[in-house]
Amino acid sequence: MSETGTAPSKETREFQTEVRQLLHLMIHSLYSNREIFLRELISNASDACDKLRFLSIEQPELLGGDELSIELVPDVGAGTLTIRDNGIGMSREEVIENLGTIARSGTKRFIESMSGDQKKDSQLIGQFGVGFYSAFIVADRVSVLSRRAGAEEAVRWESGGEGEFSVEPADKAERGTEIVLYLRDDAREFLEDYRLRAIVHRYSDHIGLPIRLRKAEGEPETLNQAQAFWTRPKSELSDEDYRQFYQHLTHDSDSPLAWAHHRVEGTLEYTSLLYIPEAAPFDLWDREQSRGVQLYVKRVFILDKAAELLPAYLRFVRGLVDTADLPLNVSREILQGNRTVDKIRAALVKRVFDMLEDMAKNRPEDYAKFWAQFGQVFKEGIVEDPANRDRIARLCRFHSTQHKAGPDVSLQAYIERMGEDQDKIYYITGDTVTAAASSPHLEGFAARGYEVLLLVDRIDEWVVAHLTEFDGKPLESVARASKDLESKIETPEKARLEGEYKDVLERAAAVLAGRVASVRLSSRLTESPSCLVAEEGGLSRRLEEILRRSGEVGALPSAQPILELNGGHPLVERLKGDAEDQSFADLVEVLFGQAVLAEGGQLEDPANFVRRLNGLILGAAAGGEASSIIVT
């Protein structure tokens, strides 16, 4: 019913710019794999039927007694292929909006992602939700006749795919949508029965309603299984079936890395089919992006992305859940805090772990692919899901000083390689593997033959803040002021050094007052003269840096680091003989500045640092003590 009471007449409109660009590409550059147009139109028809079924839960009169179905009607004489459904249909406004005016964000992204490789580009079509326009790959004119369920009047949309489309009021006896494709001469193959059968079998077999081939004479022929894929017994389904269903479900042209299909009966009743994709979607890092698996209640499609069914750190998992334990009119509000949902979620999480553990054990190469794509997201689970922390940690992989090429070191493997005298899992955090691996902090550990994990993802700081031990072994940063390493090398030599440096350490602490908590001799340095370590129990220095840079904390009470000096290093030794205050201070500043730089930090006054350093170099080149360095 139109609001004015009179039906609007025919009008012609321009396609939105992006839609025009897209159509141009469809028509002029996508010839290979043309058959996907049918998959897209059938998928739209099937969605329209799902939507109607969903609405009819509240308004049963909309559905009436009809069986929902999709029909393909080839007409060789007219050269047309019609795709007809008795789903929800569209109003005039919806037709205008959906088929021409609004370029969805998907259209834009699609155009941006076009690679020029036709095969790839045509596979992208479905992924980006620009499916309807693929009709123009095979048709030079498309006519859509649609009547919205519950409405009286129908609408006809027509276009030759160039720059414009028309809409006008029309008559249609039944609700639903009928799309007539006026096939191009070179696309008449899509009128052939065998061709249509093969395409439906290939792409749409698992669609949960019948797809029928209707000819002028004879009985219509059902072309697909017409049974919801996940309700079929596992024994009937091949790997290829699972792959195809995945592609149908996700519009992802890659094959999934793994899947798990379960039917659960008893106190809870549900079927789940979960997939691990091979590659991350472009919006994996977009926090606003909706996530989650599809939710069905007794085969009725309810929600596309039910975030409540999986925790955020498993947002890469695709698939669906079909349950009999939720009401059909379930809404997102009801899902939140619902006990059935909580139980299903807990079970799904375990299934994902099972899948990943199996992959890690039996298909390490695939697991490496998984980890490269999704490891950073998965690690969020250490923080987010304390109840499963241990199982998550077991699945994590890291770089280490012995496996820089990784990340492929599991905590278990690390522990197995630990020597008798080592009782902690040591790690260092850094921005890159190279930077972490060349940190002075590692020197003492390398000298003792200890492996150190190199944690280089931003999330890792949070991971180690929450994962304090694994299998009874504490995790410890090599950049912390642990007594641990020192206790292992208490020697007379050390006691002697302590005595020799007592005075130097006190003077150095005075020079750096307000910037370091203390200055002391190091047991972790063998080559570098100096490094900074965080006070035991304090915030790690890198986490502090990340927080400060991100502005997440305003006035962070900055814990002062400890400056450690390598008593065996010539530069440090020089301090002992340096009685003059100015040159002593300059050398201490240089040692401090180096330590800041070595851990990727920023100097407060770089120009002064450079001047002091140059002074030192000149002093050394002159063959004497750098007795006076001019500092301005």
Ligand code: ADP
């Ligand atoms: P997508 O299906 O990815 O949203 P399409 O370009 O294929 O993108 O379709 C655009 C919109 O047009 C759909 O979202 C849907 O609202 C509407 N539509 C398309 N085909 C039908 C149909 N057969 N019945 C009802 N609505 C349809």
